[in-house]
Structures are given as structure tokens and as C-alpha cells.
Amino acid sequence: MSMADRDGLIWFNGEMVDWREAKVHVLTHTLHYGMGVFEGVRAYQTTLNGENVPAIFRLKEHTERLLNSAKIMRMKIPYTQAELEQAQIQSVVQNNLDSAYLRPMCFYGSEGMGLRADNLQTHTIVAAWEWGSYLGAENMEKGIRIKTSSFTRHHVNVSMCKAKANGHYINSMLALQEALADGYDEALLLDVDGFVAEGSGENIFVIKDGVIYTPELTSALNGITRHTVISLAADLGYTVREKRITRDEVYIADEAFF
Structure with missing residues (x-):
């Protein structure tokens, strides 16, 4: 429709x-x-x-x-x-x-x-x-395949990264279209220094040895869902740390989620 x-x-x-x-x-x-x-x-x-x-x-x-x-x-x-x-x-x-x-x-x-x-x-x-799960109900059950994008997330002095602005999403669309064309479900974008930024439309979390990590807010959007996850995790007794995350840390994480 x-x-x-x-x-x-x-x-x-x-x-x-x-x-x-x-x-x-x-x-x-x-x-x-x-x-x-x-x-x-x-x-x-x-x-x-x-x-x-x-x-x-x-x-x-x-x-x-x-x-x-x-x-x-x-x-x-x-x-x-x-x-x-x-x-x-x-x-x-x-x-x-x-x-x-x-x-x-x-x-x-x-x-x-x-x-x-x-x-x-x-x-x-x-x-x-009405709009169901962004990544689809089936993907929510079975998980998704993610491609590290060839596109870089915005630099903080190129675009205003704290604004949820229409034009910013050209970057996201390019990354997602590339991932889909290559047989993946979603893209992972790195910042200009090569550290993990976020997904094409979501913040990312990784879990290692029982600790939840999420990237610092530089080129990533200050997600409201992100803030909620951090608050709920703390309430449940988990340790949550914001830090610069390398792509290889994602590859060897115990779990990862958007």
C-alpha cells in the first residue's frame, strides 16, 4: 500500500x-x-x-x-x-x-x-x-546478519550529529542499501577514526563477560531507546559502560544487539 x-x-x-x-x-x-x-x-x-x-x-x-x-x-x-x-x-x-x-x-x-x-x-x-517491528518479526526471532559498512558515519564538524535531521539519513540509506545488496539485513557504521558508531538507524550494544558496552556519543545519535536500555540494564543489576569500541571487539563479543 x-x-x-x-x-x-x-x-x-x-x-x-x-x-x-x-x-x-x-x-x-x-x-x-x-x-x-x-x-x-x-x-x-x-x-x-x-x-x-x-x-x-x-x-x-x-x-x-x-x-x-x-x-x-x-x-x-x-x-x-x-x-x-x-x-x-x-x-x-x-x-x-x-x-x-x-x-x-x-x-x-x-x-x-x-x-x-x-x-x-x-x-x-x-x-x-500501524507499523510492526522495524527489522521484521522473523528477524526479531532468529537474529540478523550485519555488514560493516564501507560508508563512514558523519564527522561531528561535517554535520550536526545530535540533530535527528532528514538529510543525515542519506548516509544511513547508502549503508543499508549496500548491506541489503550484499545479502545482509543491516549495516554497522564506523566513525571517521574507525571506531564503532551505530547501525543505519539504531544504536548498538555489545556484551562481553557479562558487561554491556555501547559506543560513546560522538557521531552516533543520542538515542532515547538507548537511554532506556541503559537505565533498565542498570535497574536489573548489569554493568553498562560507554566507551570507544573497535570493530574487532564486536566480532568477538558474546552477544550484540541493536
Whole structure:
């Protein structure tokens, strides 16, 4: 099914509009230059007072990161954090979703062309739809095969690595397409110094002798799921260490997971 041809509603610049009518012009600035910020948020079915209801996973933190990404990219979002959080809640409720993937995104409009962006309007959308496990249910059961990518993760002075920005994901797409073409399920990217950074769209953890390791946050995104894993592991009594990890440490790890 086409992402554009679905039933439902999308929050678009403060209003809920029909899914098929949530459109922009082909000369929309972000479509040409990739300057935009977004989040990938999950809502899970849970139980409250005996009723099944959706709960959005770490809504506050995801929304804060969206706003911080916009600040890093010098984009002015015309909505408060509370308004953006409410938009995400509305998107789940009004689409009658028990579990969902949410995509809040801020992008520049078609007010102008060229590299200058300070004269452009920032538009904001939130879409929500059912989307299963990112790596697929079967892969979650049997595990995946990973290729160390020939592509290098962004240098911190080439791109703003703490921003979840649209254009950054060209690097991820190249790495993933290479891995898939070579018969693998996912890519592992190294930083400019040859140390492990992250997967194409996930932070990585490795386990050795009962200790959980994860790369330091330099060229890797400061993942909210990453933070949750670290917190839960500590609560369960595991030792978690952030350090520079070499690719051979991954090869000889007892376990590894995204």
C-alpha cells in the first residue's frame, strides 16, 4: 500500500486533515535540500484501569529532541512542546490506533529556492500508522546478519550529529542499501577514526563477560531507546559502560544487539 493512499488523518500545521489531502508542492525546499528534522516515536497497547489503551513511549523526551534538533538546525518551530505532544496524542486517538508508529516532522516550505533558509516558513506534521517491528518479526526471532559498512558515519564538524535531521539519513540509506545488496539485513557504521558508531538507524550494544558496552556519543545519535536500555540494564543489576569500541571487539563479543 502506498504511504500516500491510506485512510486516516494527519496533523498538518495545527489541523487534522484527510490523509490523502496532506500534500505539499514539488518545489518544497526540504524536498530539494534535505533540511528538516523529525522523530520516530512508538505507541504501544497497554492496560489502564482494565481497559486496553495506547501509550506513547517517552513522548516528552522525543518531543524535546525534536525541538532540540530544530534549534541545532536553526529552524523555528511555531509550536510549543505541549502543543506538539498533544498533536501526537491526537494523531493516535483520532486514527483509532492501539499500537502505532508516529512521525512528527518539521520542514521548510516552498516560499523560496536556494541555500538561504531564514526567509522560509517552517511547516509541521504528525502522521501515525500501524507499523510492526522495524527489522521484521522473523528477524526479531532468529537474529540478523550485519555488514560493516564501507560508508563512514558523519564527522561531528561535517554535520550536526545530535540533530535527528532528514538529510543525515542519506548516509544511513547508502549503508543499508549496500548491506541489503550484499545479502545482509543491516549495516554497522564506523566513525571517521574507525571506531564503532551505530547501525543505519539504531544504536548498538555489545556484551562481553557479562558487561554491556555501547559506543560513546560522538557521531552516533543520542538515542532515547538507548537511554532506556541503559537505565533498565542498570535497574536489573548489569554493568553498562560507554566507551570507544573497535570493530574487532564486536566480532568477538558474546552477544550484540541493536
